[in-house]
Amino acid sequence: MASHSLDGKSAIVTGASSGIGSETVRALARDGANVALAARREERLxxxxxxxxxxxDIEAIVVPTDVTDEGAVEELLTETVEAFGRLDVLVNNAGLTRGGDVAELSNEEYRTMIDVNVDGTFFVTRAALPLLEETEGNLICLGSFAGQYPxxxxxxxxxxxxxxxGFALSVAAAVGEKGVAVSVINPSEVRTEFGGDETFEERFDEGEVTEPAEIADAVAFAARQETSTVSELDLFRRDKFSGF
Known part of the structure; x- marks a missing residue:
């Protein structure tokens, strides 16, 4: 059971067209939040x-958004406030991977990861923080096992x-006195479209690694917090450390 309902609140989820993003949209809507769905695949949204x-029985709006485009990000925030009147939850979920080995990584692959994972997270967070301060809302960022271990x-x-x-936890230190909660969700492998030539959905059988809905439940749990804050939640497959 939800510890706190999200009835009457609104949320933005980036990368909402599949995987963790689409399941997060469903989880937040289940708890009563109105949701702005942001990604590039409009038909899927x-x-x-x-x-x-x-x-x-909630309201949902679709705002096709490239998080690397500052203008598109500003439009996302504008349309959300026009539709819902407020912003209570931001889920920075958009992210991707390209290439692998440093010596063979192309400039394009390198720049794409920086643009989406770093710049995109920054642009959306920067635009949303004033609105989250008004509502004493929740900022949630999708981290990774890869952001904790080599x-x-x-x-x-x-x-x-x-x-x-590092950015999210430092932002938490900056906005905590203003009532904004900041949480980082760190999954290991999740069975989604994420990956390179072979996606995790293709590589792993159902039940072999974490499912997107499990991560979405963790995001929704963080979003429901009203006083204390879930600083970090790690969701690793149970055998993740067996090879170490």
Whole structure:
């Protein structure tokens, strides 16, 4: 059972068109929040929005958004406030990986990870903070196991997630006195479209690693906090450390 309902509150979820993002939209809607769905795949967002409005009797808006575009990010915040009148929860979920080994990583692959994972997180957070301060809301960032432990298979991706984690926890120190809660959710492998040539959804069978809905439940739990704050939540598959 939810410790606190999100009835009457509003949320933005970036990367909302699939995986953790789409399941987070569903989890927040289940708890009563109106939700702005942000990603680049508009048709997919429209399908998810229609589903959650039918299932949970909430309002959902679709705002096609490239988080690396500052203008698009500002429009996302504007449309959210116009629709709902406020912002209570921001979920920085948009993220991706490219390439792997540093010596073979192209400039384009490097820049894409920095643009989305780092710059995108910054742009959306910067735009949303004044609104979250007004509502004493919740900022939630999707970190990663890779942002806590060395990741030899893709050091640049890992570095972007170390950045996200460090940024979020430092923002927490800056805005806590203003009543804003900041949480970081750190998954290990999640069975989604995330990945390179082979996605985690293709690589792992159901039940072998974490499912997106499990991460979404953790995000919703963090979003429901009203006084204390969940600083970090680690959700690792149970055998994650068996090879160490």
């Amino acid at each position: 429209e399908e998810i929005a229609a589903d959650i409005e039918d299932d949970h 990741r030899p298979s893709n050091p640049v991706y890992a570095a972007t997630k170390w950045w996200v984690r």
